[in-house]
Amino acid sequence: MRFITRFSVLLAPLCLTFAAAHAADAHWTYAGDQGPAHWGELGSALCASGTQQSPIDIETSQAQMHKVSAEDLKLHYGKQPLKLINNGHTIQATVADGDSLTFKGDEYRLLQFHFHTPSEHQFNHQAYPMEMHLVNQDKDGHLLVLGLMIKEGRENQELAHLLKQLPKEEGKKTELPAKFAPNLARLVPSASHHLFYNGSLTTPPCTEGVQWVLVARWTRTDRRP
Ligand SMILES: [Zn+2]
Numbered sequence: 001m002r003f004i005t006r007f008s009v010l011l012a013p014l015c016l017t018f019a020a021a022h023a024a025d026a027h028w029t030y031a032g033d034q035g036p037a038h039w040g041e042l043g044s045a046l047c048a049s050g051t052q053q054s055p056i057d058i059e060t061s062q063a064q065m066h067k068v069s070a071e072d073l074k075l076h077y078g079k080q081p082l083k084l085i086n087n088g089h090t091i092q093a094t095v096a097d098g099d100s101l102t103f104k105g106d107e108y109r110l111l112q113f114h115f116h117t118p119s120e121h122q123f124n125h126q127a128y129p130m131e132m133h134l135v136n137q138d139k140d141g142h143l144l145v146l147g148l149m150i151k152e153g154r155e156n157q158e159l160a161h162l163l164k165q166l167p168k169e170e171g172k173k174t175e176l177p178a179k180f181a182p183n184l185a186r187l188v189p190s191a192s193h194h195l196f197y198n199g200s201l202t203t204p205p206c207t208e209g210v211q212w213v214l215v216a217r218w219t220r221t222d223r224r225p
Pocket of ligand 1: 114115116133202
């Protein structure tokens with residue numbers, strides 16, 4: 001976890017391609033000699049020297065939160081065929097063409113989603129049990145990651161169904177036809193806080209210029225996620 005507090009800073013977005021974003025995917029881990037503290041030495045300099053690195057720890061009392069107006073963020077998610085793979089770092093689902101979102105008038109296509117346990121982003125120094133990242137890309141290659149903070153509790157049927165089908169063993173792949181896929185629109189809670197900031201990929205090469213939209217539920221006095 002790299003602690004950088006920085007909110008709603010708008011930058012001229014860097015032009016990324018998704019292929020470039022995954023170029024240095026080879027040798028890194030979440031702990032030990034190849035863990036986050038060493039990512040900078042492992043050929044991903046930005047992970048150590050970047051100024052807009054994700055994830056961040058959000059002080060909810062200081063966060064400049066915006067209730068997202070219908071005009072800012074519109075999800076056009078539904079059920080699409082999925083290709084699921086356990087790649088050793090995470091379980092990732094490649095989404096067939098068709099889902100998209102509109103953020104401040106720009107359209108982004110949903111490319112893939114994956115999970116982190118526990119969450120990468122923290123709220124008041126606390127992680128959530130799980131974080132889901134939905135990676136979207138506009139026609140110029142800019143990335144927008146929708147990060148959903150997930151905790152146990154009121155069961156989300158779509159998510160519970162999906163989690164059961166995720167491949168548990170490294171290297172394992174499965175495919176899910178649309179009719180068995182979750183309706184992704186239903187994963188995003190309607191009554192929630194959304195927080196926007198400009199950050200980076202959270203794994204090597206830690207490329208910056210990524211628009212984040214974090215979705216979590218908390219109240220002003222809530223110290224625990
Ligand atoms: Zn992620």
